[in-house]
Amino acid sequence: MGSISKPILLQLGEQIIHNPKIYERLNESFIIIQPRVEERERASFMQALQKKHWGDFQGMFRPSMDSGGEMGLWDDELVSLLPESMKIFASAGAGFEWVDTERLAKARILYCNGGNSASEAVAEMAMFHILSTFRNLNWSQAGARSNSPEEWLNTHKSVSKSAHNLHGHVLGIIGLGNIGYRIAKKAYLGFGMRIHYYDTIRKSAEQESSIEATYASTLEDLLAEADCVVLATPFGGRKMINGEVLAEFKRGARFVNIARGALVDEEALIQAVLSGHISAIGLDVFENEPVMNQGLFGLQNATLTCHNAGGTVETFVEFERLSMENVEQYLLQGQALTPVNLHLLKGSG
Known part of the structure; x- marks a missing residue:
């Protein structure tokens, strides 16, 4: 045979x-x-x-x-x-x-x-961006690299005046899937943040209670409460964060995206930062990567990484x-x- x-x-x-x-x-x-x-x-x-x-x-x-x-x-x-x-x-x-x-x-x-x-790696990167938006880390790093004693001292004094502890602030997570939940757990257990989330499917009472999470039945409800919004949902074929949605954010709120760049209208986001409506942003993904929106580079309070969240x-x-x-x-x-x-x-x- x-x-x-x-x-x-x-x-x-x-x-x-x-x-x-x-x-x-x-x-x-x-x-x-x-x-x-x-x-x-x-x-x-x-x-x-x-x-x-x-x-x-x-x-x-x-x-x-x-x-x-x-x-x-x-x-x-x-x-x-x-x-x-x-x-x-x-x-x-x-x-x-x-x-x-x-x-x-x-x-x-x-x-x-x-x-x-990549869930653990992405959640860790999300925490870096959250920290950066609250503590003005991009601004602080720029001052440290300026090679100017005057700029160093000016940054040292100025950064702290608008920096905040994470503890007690509301972290609003859009998409409490595997990655979203890991972000929430790190923020809750490690930094004492209050967790609010919006998802198409509400999580179990057991999962919510483990991080004392508050469920928002609409995106608008989440945005009205969140001091920092993290986008952690898959791309669904449309932009989720546009000018109209950004207007629903609390004034001075922060925004972090570790999901997909195509979910966000970057021009609208840049305008929201320039107007002061959004106080700081952290982006690991971009709308047209690897081509970057030039408007992002001039933002002092924008922390940018090269789609490395999952890269370990x-x-x-x-x-x-x-x-x-x-x-x-x-x-x-x-x-x-x-x-x-x-x-x-x-x-x-």
């Missing part, structure tokens, strides 16, 4: 770094093909799919966000070229706006992301692990660890 060949997987991106033992295990059950960088460019990649250059592969995994995305948006144009044998695509990263998960579901392909791998070694280890184990578990045992579009897959017949 002829031997049964192992299923084929495409590895999108560079070498495995953090989880070599899992990769060895994957190699025992699958044939892993790793397209070269030039083969991953969109035109070349599509041509290879059309010619079935890699055969009838059953899955793809992308272990790192630093590579493997050279082909760009996974839209109908790309998904339609995948072989009928394809069953799962697992990728590093929590966000998946670059993947049409509905189109994948129509093709009977499960998409898995990096789950909550611990996050990368988990992203890599999940990309491989999702494929392994689904193809060998029929159950993935962090499915995103399973509900759509079940409903597609």
Whole structure:
């Protein structure tokens, strides 16, 4: 009898770094093909799919966000070229706006992301930005780096006059999911902040009581109470924070975004800061990143980071692990660890 060949997987991106033992295990059950960088460019990649250059592969995994995305948006144009044998695509990263998960579901392909791998890192970064907006840390750092004794002394005296302790202030969180809850817990337990939140689904009484959280039934109710608003909700296809919404903030409130830049109208936000309606902002994500809105640079009370909230070694280890184990578990045992579009897959017949 002829031997049964192992299923084929495409590895999108560079070498495995953090989880070599899992990769060895994957190699025992699958044939892993790793397209070269030039083969991953969109035109070349599509041509290879059309010619079935890699055969009838059953899955793809992308272990790192630093590579493997050279082909760009996974839209109908790309998904339609995948072989009928394809069953799962697992990728590093929590966000998946670059993947049409509905189109994948129509093709009977499960998409898995990096789950909550980055939650702790993002929550930590959120706390940095919250601290910065209350304590004028961007302003203080600029003074320390000015190389001017006069500017140093002026900053030393001026910063403190509008800085505040976090303790006792209301932190308003938009989206109390895994990340939002971790932010709330750190702010409540570590800094004595009062937690208010707005979410489409109210959390359990047990979860609320653990952080003494107050639920706001409308966004307007939350904004009326919050001394600092943190945006921690997935992108829903529209801007959530625009000029009209910003007008609902308490005068002098602070704003932090560690979610998605596309959720915020940056021009409106800049105007709200310039007018004094918003006293300080902390942004890790931007509307048109990596192209920055030039208006942000002139704001003394704007703390800006390069979409690094989730960027820690611990996050990368988990992203890599999940990309491989999702494929392994689904193809060998029929159950993935962090499915995103399973509900759509079940409903597609």
